[in-house]
Amino acid sequence: MAKLLIIGCGGVAQVAISKCCQNSDVFEEIMIASRTVSKCEAMKEKLQNTTKTVIKTAQIDADDVEALTKLIKDYAPTAVLNVALPYQDLTIMDACLAAGVDYIDTANYEPEDIDDPAWRAVYDKRCKDLGFSAYFDYSWQWAYEDKFKEAGLTALLGTGFDPGVTSVFAAYAKKHYFDEIHTIDILDCNGGDHGYPFATNFNPEINLREVSAPGSYMENGKWIEIPAMSIKREYDFDGVGKKDMYLLHHEEIEALGRNMPEVKRIRFFMTFGQSYLTHMKCLENVGMLSTTPINYNGQEIVPIQFLKALLPDPASLGPRTVGKTNIGCIFTGIKDGKERSIYIYNVCDHQECYKEVGSQAISYTTGVPAMIGAMMVVTGQWKQPGVFTTDEFDPDPYMEALNKWGLPWQVVENPVLVD
Ligand code: NDP
Numbered sequence: 001m002a003k004l005l006i007i008g009c010g011g012v013a014q015v016a017i018s019k020c021c022q023n024s025d026v027f028e029e030i031m032i033a034s035r036t037v038s039k040c041e042a043m044k045e046k047l048q049n050t051t052k053t054v055i056k057t058a059q060i061d062a063d064d065v066e067a068l069t070k071l072i073k074d075y076a077p078t079a080v081l082n083v084a085l086p087y088q089d090l091t092i093m094d095a096c097l098a099a100g101v102d103y104i105d106t107a108n109y110e111p112e113d114i115d116d117p118a119w120r121a122v123y124d125k126r127c128k129d130l131g132f133s134a135y136f137d138y139s140w141q142w143a144y145e146d147k148f149k150e151a152g153l154t155a156l157l158g159t160g161f162d163p164g165v166t167s168v169f170a171a172y173a174k175k176h177y178f179d180e181i182h183t184i185d186i187l188d189c190n191g192g193d194h195g196y197p198f199a200t201n202f203n204p205e206i207n208l209r210e211v212s213a214p215g216s217y218m219e220n221g222k223w224i225e226i227p228a229m230s231i232k233r234e235y236d237f238d239g240v241g242k243k244d245m246y247l248l249h250h251e252e253i254e255a256l257g258r259n260m261p262e263v264k265r266i267r268f269f270m271t272f273g274q275s276y277l278t279h280m281k282c283l284e285n286v287g288m289l290s291t292t293p294i295n296y297n298g299q300e301i302v303p304i305q306f307l308k309a310l311l312p313d314p315a316s317l318g319p320r321t322v323g324k325t326n327i328g329c330i331f332t333g334i335k336d337g338k339e340r341s342i343y344i345y346n347v348c349d350h351q352e353c354y355k356e357v358g359s360q361a362i363s364y365t366t367g368v369p370a371m372i373g374a375m376m377v378v379t380g381q382w383k384q385p386g387v388f389t390t391d392e393f394d395p396d397p398y399m400e401a402l403n404k405w406g407l408p409w410q411v412v413e414n415p416v417l418v419d
Contacts, residue, residue, distance in 0.1 A: 015367020159373025
């Protein structure tokens with residue numbers, strides 16, 4: 001029986017909260033704490049008569065380590081689930097250490113202010129040393145390894161779908177299907193249609209930063225960086241059909257590259273429609289994706305934050321999105337001396353998700369694994385002192401939980417490979 005403090009109450013958090021409330025045997029009590037407390041109260045109002053889980057709420061600015069430490073100490077949860085933004089990863093980890101509580105998140109750290117000179121100096125060195133230029137990377141959180149180890153606490157990083165489930169798929173493939181994995185292609189297909197000319201399926205600022213960055217992949221332990229959207233393939237996805245997909249940099253490549261060094265090549269592809277790409281390019285060209293504040297009529301505004309205010313709230317896309325997602329990994333390698341290839345994937349239907357929890361499938365496919373990751377930690381199944389990604393534990397209980405909690409997966413032998 002566990003008490004979970006959930007930080008954030010946006011699209012992903014709302015699914016994680018709903019799922020914890022379906023799983024009252026594990027989550028006896030939750031506290032929803034976020035910047036805008038009215039959202040937490042609305043979730044409590046919506047769910048409290050449908051669940052045995054006791055729901056509490058609190059207002060918190062997770063950038064304020066002192067206030068957050070006090071909240072954690074007062075509430076005394078079994079663990080903290082961070083489903084706020086990647087900007088808060090380090091402050092929430094600091095507060096967890098100060099209060100002596102396990103930590104779980106869904107995305108690795110990136111700074112809100114990429115013009116901060118102290119961060120820039122580290123970033124510039126990393127770009128030069130490692131060869132990829134994304135603003136987010138694991139180094140900041142892996143640097144907490146000793147602190148969590150010494151405190152006897154677990155930090156589980158990146159338990160969404162990708163990263164998260166995709167890395168569990170990799171651990172599962174390694175455990176049950178291969179003696180040696182040679183290549184991993186992670187394919188993220190969203191065949192959903194929300195009817196808007198342009199909207200993002202999760203936080204616009206985080207999403208647009210990720211997608212407009214140069215792509216990169218890992219080959220023989222080295223990063224290879226390419227201009228944004230310059231590698232394109234077509235793939236025929238089960239449940240969706242043929243879609244164009246583009247090679248992107250993605251955070252699980254970094255963790256898999258470190259933890260499975262025997263894998264010769266790791267790539268990540270995501271599908272995009274032409275309308276999305278044209279809008280994004282145009283917004284980028286006019287400076288609307290910039291994170292550098294400008295002065296407008298005496299007021300300082302950050303262009304991408306202003307754009308976020310104009311775009312539909314991802315949490316509001318649920319009722320209008322139809323179609324399916326298909327996210328998974330294609331593995332090639334050797335088993336018993338013979339070449340083998342398998343594809344492990346999940347197909348998720350936007351409208352089914354909406355009927356169940358009131359959210360579209362992108363929030364659903366992230367929020368369910370967030371709950372499952374938290375469950376793995378609070379039940380002790382994935383509890384070890386230190387900082388871990390999801391490929392570092394026994395994948396079997398997590399894979400079982402995916403089937404039980406709404407993200408069933410399948411394994412297909414000899415899939416069509418991506419060239
Ligand atoms: P949203 O923008 O919808 O929600 C973010 C929530 O965090 C909001 O409730 C916001 O409060 C709150 N928040 C922001 N800053 C603070 C702060 N300083 N203190 C307290 N609360 C704060 O984002 P999403 O739900 O779309 O995304 C949540 C996380 O999930 C992100 O880290 C994202 O990167 C990650 N993600 C991971 C995926 C994966 O597969 N691994 C896929 C998709 C997302 P307010 O309501 O006041 O704005």
